[in-house]
């Protein structure tokens with residue numbers, strides 16, 4: 059059979075629906091559906107993957123025993139560690155460092171710089187990464203970073219917007235730290251030489267984000283994370299802080315009495331392990347999109363597999379808010395090559411409207427993410443007003459041509475070059491045609507609990523960035539997580555620097571905690587061959603896997 | 612698809628080729644690609660990255676974001692019967708029949724070490740750290756190699772002239788994949804040069820807006836402490852009320 063004929067990237071039958079979108083476009087230009095009332099929000103949220111029946115169970119071991127969470131996450135917490143004491147020789151230490159940082163996204167890299175800035179010598183810091191330094195969610199952030207700097211904005215407003223969006227579950231002291239440090243972080247980025255979008259008069263271009271009451275979003279075209287990360291990594295490299303790549307941490311080490319004292323790294327190419335001894339350890343491993351919770355596609359990078367939460371739980375750290383998962387309303391649903399990829403919220407804040415197959419605008423474009431995503435699921439699976447792709451996915455239109463109608467010709471090329479480029483590769487011109495979208499798994503709302511300095515409930519262990527929990531409550535607002543990584547990366551760097559200065563006890567390295575963990579698993583009657591952390595997802599073809607043998611073992 | 616399944620299961624079912632890997636039995640159109648010379652039959656709809664996974668490769672290098680941002684999956688390829696050597700990102704390039712390909716997951720390139728706060732904002736900063744920039748022979752190979760379709764040669768020339776604005780703007784979408792440097796006959800490291808140019812431009816061209824300076828100072832002086840302590844202690848009920856009464860800035 060011949061391949062399906064495409065016109066401007068879309069098959070004929072999808073073109074028919076696009077026609078309807080075109081017909082209603084000018085009418086919709088000045089019309090925005092009203093925002094939901096709190097009751098309406100509550101109702102539509104029943105369709106959210108977090109609340110729809112199934113998908114969850116109760117955790118049966120550890121400090122959070124009894125808490126409810128996604129099955130995919132609990133499967134990893136209720137799994138056996140990758141290594142035990144008999145597998146490794148802990149008396150042979152490869153790296154002895156003051157501060158070990160695990161994960162080099164924005165959070166880990168910022169932590170390294172600020173530990174150095176706070177007086178720790180570069181040689182006493184070690185940044186380790188699973189893949190390359192930069193294969194991270196950080197580099198993919200598109201939309202922007204929040205900071206309440208404009209005169210009509212305030213820390214109070216930023217706090218209120220965030221806690222309302224987080225369903226009032228946010229931890230007040232860490233949230234206060236987030237909003238408090240935000241303007242300083244923007245200032246720091248400028249000093250490092252980051253190029254943030256400006257108006258003619260030199261003011262920042264500040265955009266709406268879903269759930270904000272003020273325009274507060276600072277962006278760098280639609281490459282915000284790329285620009286922030288590139289600059290911070292360049293600064294990190296200029297300081298010549300030691301960094302090793304392709305060395306995931308497979309287990310933390312403790313002194314046997316509850317203090318973290320290092321980690322076991324694993325060369326992902328050769329299989330050799332390395333032992334690190336450290337006075338303070340910062341986990342900055344990011345999120346868990348690659349677990350494909352509830353079977354959703356994801357926006358996350360390849361290594362987003364929840365490792366940090368698993369490692370922290372092994373040593374007894376307390377978690378929080380792991381029951382909620384953020385699905386971004388606008389993931390690409392077509393073409394198949396880019397399914398799940400993010401289409402930034404900034405498209406909607408710049409005028410793109412969600413529209414159903416009949417060309418009707420059906421929802422306020424900037425509801426909080428969980429509400430907006432639920433309304434798309436409703437439109438597709440309850441009202442049956444979605445468009446089905448050739449591969450059977452459903453989606454609704456995001457009417458991107460409205461952006462230029464509202465902001466003038468040339469606006470898309472200037473503000474969304476990344477998006478243009480991505481669709482161009484599949485012959486779709488987003489200036490002329492809408493794009494098909496459906497919710498995609500985006501962000502780990504909860505994680506390891508901390509104090510305002512990134513300190514966990516376990517001595518010697520800090521966390522920063524997406525791996526942490528508390529600051530975003532049960533739902534993160536756009537632009538608050540790149541901010542979170544830099545605020546708490548910096549704070550963790552400063553706090554660990556302080557800690558190591560006054561800490562000279564001899565450190566014992568053990569895997570006692572894995573013994574205890576295994577005992578808990580056995581006591582809870584968990585019989586499984588699951589092991590965690592998983593480090594990477596597996597997308598290999600099933601036919602190949604069925605015929606795979608290993609002759610070197 | 613089973614109509615009786617609940618909504619979540621229907622969604623998961625429709626996305627399974629993306630979340631668990633492609634199943635050969637769902638595929639109609641196939642092409643042959645040659646990974647480092649060896650032939651594999653792969654679904655025509657896949658990218659180089661997902662096609663290689665389909666063929667059995669589990670990546671531990673040469674992949675990162677999977678979405679065209681991180682520059683980890685640089686690939687060079689040639690199509691059967693074509694003399695042209697092409698470049699692309701494995702996660703962003705669709706497979707084509709008769710593609711011979713290899714990944715370049717790492718480019719050995721020297722990055723200069725500098726302190727951005729101590730550089731002079733003129734062309735000397737570039738010349739001092741990357742003197743080889745003067746060796747550019749304007750062959751335009753870098754531009755042709757760039758998977759982001761950037762005018763690489765132009766930004767190099769701009770940097771050489773000390774035109775930071777142009778160098779920064781033209782190179783802004785660079786994902787630092789290294790393909791330009793791997794191809795350059797004069798052995799320049801275009802993307803590191805661009806990084807220096809952008810940081811110079813960002814730092815020295817744009818003064819901090821006054822309102823930002825003012826806000827940071829207010830925070831330092833503790834101007835908002837009282838207000839923040841109060842809201843940190845607010846009950847959920849109070850917060851719900853405050854949230855509902857928020858005034859939205861007009862568009």
Ligand SMILES: Cc1cc2nc3c(=O)[nH]c(=O)nc-3n(C[C@H](O)[C@H](O)[C@H](O)COP(=O)(O)OP(=O)(O)OC[C@H]3O[C@@H](n4cnc5c(N)ncnc54)[C@H](O)[C@@H]3O)c2cc1C
Pocket residue numbers: 160161162163164165166186187188189190192193194195196197198199200201202203204282283305306307308342343344345357358359361362363365366400402500501522523524525536537538539540541543591593
């Ligand atoms: C497509 C996309 C768009 C986004 N847009 C925005 C936005 O506009 N605004 C916003 O504020 N936020 C946005 N976010 C969210 C934000 O980018 C991330 O939450 C944030 O950058 C996470 O930073 P991090 O440093 O905590 O983790 P990451 O940047 O993910 O870095 C974690 C690093 O740790 C490594 N690692 C993981 N496990 C191990 C291990 N076992 N051993 C060693 N290393 C390990 C990973 O490989 C990775 O390099 C977006 C996210 C995505 C995916």
Ligand code: SF4
Pocket residue numbers: 746747748749750751752753754763764767794795796797798799801
């Ligand atoms: S490839 Fe090298 S020599 Fe040729 S134009 Fe580019 S920078 Fe100059």
Ligand code: SF4
Pocket residue numbers: 756757758759760761763784785786787788789790791792801802
């Ligand atoms: S300029 Fe060079 S490093 Fe940057 S994206 Fe293009 S080819 Fe890659």
Ligand code: FES
Pocket residue numbers: 673674675676677678679680681682683684700701702703
């Ligand atoms: S994997 Fe990041 S650009 Fe392809």
